[in-house]
Every structure is written in C-alpha cells, then in structure tokens.
Amino acid sequence: MLRLWALQRTPTGVCRLRHLHKTGIASATPVTSSSASKASVEPTKWTPDSIRTGLIARKRGMAVMWNDQGARFPVTVLQLENCQVTANIRTIRRDHTVYHAVQVAASDRPAKTTTRQMLGHFKKAKVPPKRIVKEFPVTPDALVPVGTTLSAVHFVPGQFVDVVANSIGKGFQGGMKRWGFHGLAASHGVSVSHRSSGSAGNCQDPGRIWPGKKMAGRMGGKRITTQNLAVVRVDTNLDLIFVRGNVPGVDNAQVLIRDAKKKMTALSSHNQAKGLYEKVLPKGVDDLPFPAGTVELAKVLPSIIEAPAYRRSPFTPQE
Template sequence: MLRACSLNPLSAFRTCRGIHSTAAKQAIPVQAEPKEKRVARWTPKSIRTGVIARKRGMTAMWDDQGARHPVTVLQLDNCQVTANIKSIRKDNTEYHAVQVAASDKREKNTTAQMMGHFKKANVGPKQIVKEFPVTPDAHVPVGTTLSAIHFVPGQFVDVIANSIGKGFQGGMKRWNFKGLRASHGVSVSHRSSGSMGAHQDPGRIWPGKKMPGRLGGVRITTQNLKVVRVDTALNLVFVKGCVPGVDDAHVMVRDAKKVMVALAQHNHAKALFEKVLPKGVDDLPFPAGTQELAKTLPPVIEAPSTRTSPFLPRE
C-alpha cells in the first residue's frame, strides 16, 4: 500500500519539453502544441464532476496508529460520461455540467428515447443518469469510464442520496421530543407530543409545527466525509462515517463544497498555498480520474493517519 502523500495522479501525464536554440528556431519554426495534447491541471477555481456509486455497506478499518474507524464502502458500477451540457441562463450566464450514468441495464427495459441518447454517447443503457455542475475547464470527453481514483485518499467528499423511509412516526422519534413524565398524573400519554397550540388566540396550530408524520425517504446530503482508502481493482471508495440510503442504493459522490472547493478558493486568495488541499493530498485528477489513470497506479491506496502515536514523546 502507498500513502496518499506520495500520490500525484497527474505525474503520469507530465512531459518534458526540449529547449531549442535561437538558430534552430529560425531554421525550423516551432508549431504550437495541439489543444488535445495539452494536459489540464486542477486549480482552486476548478469544480470537478461527481460520480454515481452504489452503497455496499459498512465495515471497520484500523489506521497505522491502531485506532478503529467505521467506514462505508462505495463502489463505482461502470460509471460513464454520457453528455457535456452547456446552456445560457436568463441572466446571460453560462451553465456547465457533466452528465454521468451508471449501472448497466437491459436494452428491452429501456425506452427508445433513452436508447437513442445512450447510442449517441456510444455507451450501453444505464439505470440512473445524473448531472453535476462543473466549471468550463472541467468537461470530460463523452464515453469516458470513471474510476475510483477520481477521489484521492485524504480528501473530503459529500454524499447525496435518499434516506431510508421509516413510515409514519410520532414526535419523539421524528423530532427527538423529550416526551411527558413517566410518573404519576400522566396516565398513558408518556410518548405524546403534548400541547399543540394556544386557546382562543390564535385558535389554531401554526404552520410548520413539529408534529407526527412520515419520516425519512427524502434527499439528504452528508457533508465532509473523509476518503480513507481507494481500491482501483474493484472500484471501491472507503469513506469514514455513514451515508444515507439502503444497501445497494445509488448515491452521488462529489468533492466537498465546504472543506474542498470553498476552502481551497479562500486559502488560495490569501496565498496560503500549503492549505489549498487537505494535508497529505498533493493534487487531484483533472478533469476526472479514468480507468487509464488507474492502470498506472497501485491497486490499493490508503491515506495516512492524521493522529499522533500516544507511545511517542511529544516534541
């Protein structure tokens, strides 16, 4: 296993350019490098696309200091780019996005309209299609297969999914109400919500009152989850903590907006270049981490522990 601090995903794309003398430049004019061969680099102002993964379940990991951490295993299931979107808003600003699809689907169960869309992108039919807003420099070629190396161990991500539906629940489970007294004088109303409103004035219950109702089954974003391990052989991403959704459900994973995108722009504007990316992360694959890039890297990459050993003396 390698540490995240030694990972530089773009090192495989760097090329050395020769230095020509003045006489050589006069004899042979140097042509500009084609745009398709130029290597794009990640900048703090860049916003990359996200991926669609499947939640495979939770397990535990131990870091090099012996600390135990609960992690959730996310697997990329043949995640491919199906379109690059560019549109003009009403205020004449440009909207850029990358459309991603995942999980193969039978052709007979796919509508003719979606089959035409997938054939245009030269990919097979998929179960789920989502789009991620990006910056103009972060478009990905259509048909590209994304890999788990899109996320570098040590960085933070946001996971978006529908939460588990709990059905109709009372106020204590839905809103964490304390409940009534479990002693004399309350009878059989220990778990009731209590008083709902006033008497004659206003004579009704205010809108938005926390009351019993349906719990769960809504879109939830879990923010700032740390990527602790990446398995490129099985396309697995191990994130620290829990994510919404049931097992095998599709989830959307993107760079954390607060501690990755916003913080990078803030520190870069203050010239704090060593704090642009999290500790141990040198660079991010840009515009995306592909299968071709994964073949040039070790199959398993793990982030180093941020804890200090309790057995070593402090400096």
C-alpha cells in the same frame, strides 16, 4: 497527484463485505472522439476555482478499518458500476450566464427494459444502457469527453467529499422518535399517554398551529447530503471508495459523490486568495485528477491506495 507513500503502500487488512464484485469496466466503450485525443495531448491543470464532476456509486455497506496507529474507525464502502460520461451540457441562463454540467450514467441494464428515447441517447454517446443518469455542475475547464469511463481514482485518499442520497424511510412516526421528545411523565396523573406530544397550539390568539411545528408525521425518505467525509482508501481493481463515517441510504442504493463544497471548493479558493498555497488542498494531497480520474489513470496506479493517519497516536502517553 499522490505522494510517494501512496505508490508503495500495501493494504493493512481485508474488510469482509457482501455484494462486492468486479465492475464491468471491460465492456466500457473507449473514447475515440477528436476532443478526447485533444485533451490527451493538452492536459489541463486543477485550480482552486475549478469544480470537477461527481460520480454515481452504489452503497455496499459499512465496515471497520484500523489506521497506522492502531485506532479503529468506521467506514462506508461505495462501489462504481461502469460509471461513464453520456453528455456535456451547456445552457445560457436568463441573465446571460452560461451553465456547464457533465452528465454521468452508471449501472448497466438490459436494452429491453430501457425506453427508446434513452436507448437513442446512450447510442449517441456510444455507451451501454444505464439505470441511473445524473448531471453535476462544473466549470467550463472541467468538461469530460463523452464516453469516458470514470474510475475510483477520481477521488484522492486524504480529500473530503459530499455524499448525496435518499435517507431510509421510517414511515409515520410520533414526536418522540421523529424529534426526540422525552414524552409525558410516567407516574401519577397521566393515563396511557406517556408517548404523547402534548399540547400543540395556543389558545384563541392566534387560534391555530404555527407553521413548522414539530409534530408526528412521515419520517425519513428525503434527499440528504452528508458533508465533509474523508476518503481513506481507494481500490482500483474493484472500483471501491472507502469514506470515513456513514452515508444516507440503504445498502445497494445509488448515491452521488462529489468534492466537498465547504472543505474543498470554498476553502481552497479562500486560501488561494489569501496566499496560503500550502493549505489549498488537504494535508498530504498534492493535486487532483483533472478533469476526471479515468480507468486509463487507474492502470498506472497501485491497486490499493490509503491515506495515513496524520495524527498523534492515541496509545502514546503525552509528555
């Protein structure tokens, strides 16, 4: 799964962050089903046509890191909170195709604040009650045994991921803040309407506002997907995932992480069909944990795994 550099790598620096704590992996229920034992005996292999499950994490905030060449870049820290598999979903569609999905739950909650219906669902899966439950569409070969506790090693440093979350709500905003309008002239002839949007519609023909017109309204608070974020570091002790760049949502909000659809799933299948086997996975990534990265796999890996820069140093003059 990882190169030799990943097994011998040590952290280059410590990021000072708030609200970081050890997740409740010790309270996770081990998998004892027959399907789990069969999967351990007969491990499957990741293929470009495989679609793995995603994870539910909590956004802990942003920090900065320095790569091997001394270049500074921003990162967002995502932490897993006892993320476990609660069900495998199989549904036959109207066109007789089969829909497969893995249901994942995260963030333990007290039983007294959980509904009886969900208590029965979690009891059947033999996991503690959770705060958030989501499902991720997968291929039939990527189903995960119920009760499996997922780890941050599910994502390999060097690969790309998509992060889905609700953006920060800004409330009712005008056209300048919401759409970037430059406003009206702040000189002669304009009185107390410098931030106005101006004319919004046509005259008698058509005599209405066209649908989709950029006007004042509620801003933010929508489901946003940030695509193609690079995973730069994984901490197996605290179940931290460091992704390069920013992700939507406020601090401590729940986010969904999955393999990048464009740079991982679609591009891998495209390069595989063209025979470009060295470009099936991103540079430096030999394989992905399949069907998922578990806490058992994390125990045999280093506590800190980082991805090298793979670029020319910006501080070295070009010849």
